[in-house]
Amino acid sequence: MTTSDVRGLEQLERAVLDDTASLASALRQCLLLAGYAHHEELRAWALKELEGYPAADELPSYRKVAAPLEAEFVVHLPGYINQGNTQRISVRLLPQSARERGMGESAPIRHGVRELEALIAISDRTVHLSPPGSAEYALEMTRQQHQSGQEFTDVTSLYWAVAKPSIEGVLDHVRTRLTQFVAEVRAAMPAGQQNPDPNQIDSAAQQAFNITGGDNSSFNIVAPTAKADRGGTASANINEPAPATPQPWWHRTSVIWTAVAAVAGIAGVIGTVIVAK
Numbered sequence: 001m002t003t004s005d006v007r008g009l010e011q012l013e014r015a016v017l018d019d020t021a022s023l024a025s026a027l028r029q030c031l032l033l034a035g036y037a038h039h040e041e042l043r044a045w046a047l048k049e050l051e052g053y054p055a056a057d058e059l060p061s062y063r064k065v066a067a068p069l070e071a072e073f074v075v076h077l078p079g080y081i082n083q084g085n086t087q088r089i090s091v092r093l094l095p096q097s098a099r100e101r102g103m104g105e106s107a108p109i110r111h112g113v114r115e116l117e118a119l120i121a122i123s124d125r126t127v128h129l130s131p132p133g134s135a136e137y138a139l140e141m142t143r144q145q146h147q148s149g150q151e152f153t154d155v156t157s158l159y160w161a162v163a164k165p166s167i168e169g170v171l172d173h174v175r176t177r178l179t180q181f182v183a184e185v186r187a188a189m190p191a192g193q194q195n196p197d198p199n200q201i202d203s204a205a206q207q208a209f210n211i212t213g214g215d216n217s218s219f220n221i222v223a224p225t226a227k228a229d230r231g232g233t234a235s236a237n238i239n240e241p242a243p244a245t246p247q248p249w250w251h252r253t254s255v256i257w258t259a260v261a262a263v264a265g266i267a268g269v270i271g272t273v274i275v276a277k
Contacts, residue, residue, distance in 0.1 A: 006201060007036050012029040012182060014028055016179050024191050026175065027174070030178060031047060033048060033201070034201075037202075038198065039198070043211070051112045052115065055132070055190050056108070062173040064106050067108075067163070069086060069158070069159075070088050070128070070158075070160075071138070072092075073156070088161075090264075091105060095258070097140065103131060120167055123164050124164070128164045130158065131160070134159065138155045138157060138158050142155045180207070180208040184203070184208050187204075
């Protein structure tokens with residue numbers, strides 16, 4: 001393979017450095033360059049950032065963000081209905097099944113970058129992200145309310161309140177990694193070389209994409225075996241219950257996240273992504 005076989009570095013560099021352009025465009029350029037270089041790990045990483053990470057995949061640490069838990073309550077009284085009573089809750093108030101599956105104040109961001117860019121564009125401050133099984137958790141919390149004497153109180157939704165800057169930080173992290181990758185390739189190319197060779201691509205990818213898992217253990221990028229079912233809009237329905245056997249909820253194999261931009265305050269919408277104004 002000659003150096004001219006690995007094309008696209010200049011296009012990737014322009015896309016990465018243009019802050020006004022969609023990050024998805026830069027990732028597509030990266031995907032093409034990785035294809036020319038026959039670099040499977042780089043292709044797999046770019047594809048997952050574009051399409052989103054399947055529920056069965058471990059997430060890189062930069063896609064796990066701190067986020068408080070919130071629940072929406074409805075109080076039913078004779079002649080009076082109080083909707084939209086949102087409260088921040090402690091992990092201790094979660095149902096035991098949710099705690100056993102590892103749910104806490106850390107939200108996994110599995111969406112593709114284009115979805116994340118769209119959510120940011122229509123959000124003022126916070127994105128509400130509901131975990132898989134949230135409908136069942138809300139029912140369990142409602143039963144707990146009734147058993148504790150609050151028989152007129154229902155829990156209608158449970159979600160992470162993810163700050164908009166946290167999602168912006170995920171996107172910025174991806175753009176910075178791409179920028180570092182381009183810089184590493186440029187540093188490896190001697191003066192006068194027009195296009196990088198596969199060895200230079202491989203070395204730069206190792207330097208720029210040394211990704212670790214949430215526990216700082218090694219994070220191996222592997223080629224995906226299936227694509228997430230994603231359409232042209234930022235929405236997909238989930239109606240799947242939580243698994244019967246306790247296991248970390250982020251390892252479930254067939255969850256499709258909902259990413260519907262909706263007006264905050266709609267009660268009764270369970271298992272969706274809601275953008276709060």
